[in-house]
Amino acid sequence: MKQRSLTQSMSWLHTWCGLLLGWVLFAIFLTGTLAVFDRELNVWMQPELPTRAVNQTLAAETAQRWLEREHPQATSWNIGLPTERAPSLSVSTGEQRRGVRTLLDAQTGEVLEARQTVGGNFFFRFHYTLHTPRNIGIWLVGFAAMAMLVAIISGIIIHKKIFKDFFTFRPAKGQRSWLDGHNASAVLLLPFHLMITYTGLVIFFLIYMPAALDVLYDGNRQAMQRDARAGSVQQQATAAQGEGRAVRGENTQAGGQRGEGRGEGGQRRGEHPVENAPLPPLADFIAKGEAHYGAGMLSALSVSNPGKADARVTVRPLLGSRIELTKGESLVFSAVTGKVLQAPPPSGASQLTQRVMAGLHFAQFGGYPMRWLYFICGLVSCVMIASGLVLYTVKQRKQAKGSRTFLNIAERINIASVAGLSVACVALLWANRLIPAELIGRGQWETRVFFGVWALSLLHAALRPVFVAWREQFYAAAALCLALPLLSLLNTFPMDGMRVGVEVTSVALGLLLGWLAWKIPASARSAPARKPRAARLAGAEQ
């Protein structure tokens, strides 16, 4: 076999890694970018819900009144407080993640009926599972992310003049322009591409690389997490008392202490009835939580054993007061005495590192300005991937040798995975408004519309001439984006800033998609004009 130079072999690697995984990567990046505004999309997709700002103290009072009336016997209550990005009050009973959420009007305490919807969460979940069973999806996405890293590194190696061509873009010059556009969107946003890909892998480090956990902790994840926490020695001791989480350790201890007087010391709570004790106003715990996390930084309250003497109130913070991802963190109070039973231990160095990386990926910090930076950077990533995919076909088309069949297939898949997915994403929003609100299993129908439209886009791409298919699908996406506000005119739900924001963004994206479609020529022959699309893409989909 002929010896190949480093650049040649890297180029080969870049092409195949980029092309074969690029189709998946584009879907991951586009849905991830949309998921930056998942909560806003949630709100838009439930137009029945009011979004006027309600203060959390009032909401907690309302929720407590409702829960005391409706579920006095429940073993635990969960209250999702209204926040800036999720302005509705929700309550549930039982285990936090399982219970059926009931939405309440924070002022009157009436139960609100909202349509069932997959919401913006759909994009979020698709982003890391590709709508396959969770574990399979995480592995698939992890594999794609590794391929992305490989493509980034090999791309840097084969790029001949990174610094000289830093600001070089020559539009309307065919393949040259595509390469310029691909290079520029990759190089200028290199910190973002690297950061988002690498931190994405770090989130599930225990799934991807379980060897250390298996060897050192015998696969016991909780034991590892206990060690990873810096926390005071005392806290670690209490945590170790219960076999599981620190919370449970505290719980047993607290129960035991109270029981001592009645000769129940050392026995597990639950075997003997605990005295009743009225639950103090939950609103008080908002102030207590805010003293710890800062004003307006709470997201949820939960109460275990409400109405009993051993009731505990857990206060959960909003993500985003710092870069570190503090998912699952909480502050636990004794409901009756109001004392802090358990404060979140500070992270140790290794856990902090992992959580800061995860936080960088989740982008919950820094408020809306940061969110917009992430959103636009994410769109540029999509453009970078898409331009790479197109560059492959532009290059191949010029080559006489090589398989036409594969080129043909690649072109069709490109269309469906780039333009088709864009249509499918906005079709999901349309489905949300057009499927009857009362339909049972509505969420599933929305999902079916999404995948149905996507499948149709592949069929359409297979049947139409390549350029026509590109154009028609981008026009379809543009039209759906532009007409999205019309859907809101069909019904009489009150509008508010957040929902208007979603629609304005949709219109802006629609204009760019329309412009893109308009610039695509009717066929490859009529086309030097087609070529600068890389550039337009780069500017456009922003």
Added chain:
Amino acid sequence: MTAIAFPLSLTLAYAGILLICLGMQRHWKQLAHPRLPAQLRPACALLGAASLALAVYTCSFIWHPGMAWVAWFGMISLAGLALLLLLPYSTRMALGLPVAGAALCGVAAVWL
């Protein structure tokens, strides 16, 4: 200050990138007025770096230091991309954008 810190940071980031771009031979020829002495070129690059540094400072009015750095990376990347897209179409706009940005920030500062 916090209200205009975001557009101001963006303006500074763009100006910094533009000046660094001017510091490159190829783009100096493309952008600079022909009568300007070529000795100014390295000074432009230096000034650009200073402007970028200033952008971190203005970012810190909006965010904690750690977050400010994250935002700063995003801003200079996007500023670079904006410049790249403007260059082949309108050098005048590429050069005028920071002036417009500064004017906007000035008006906002007075108005707010």
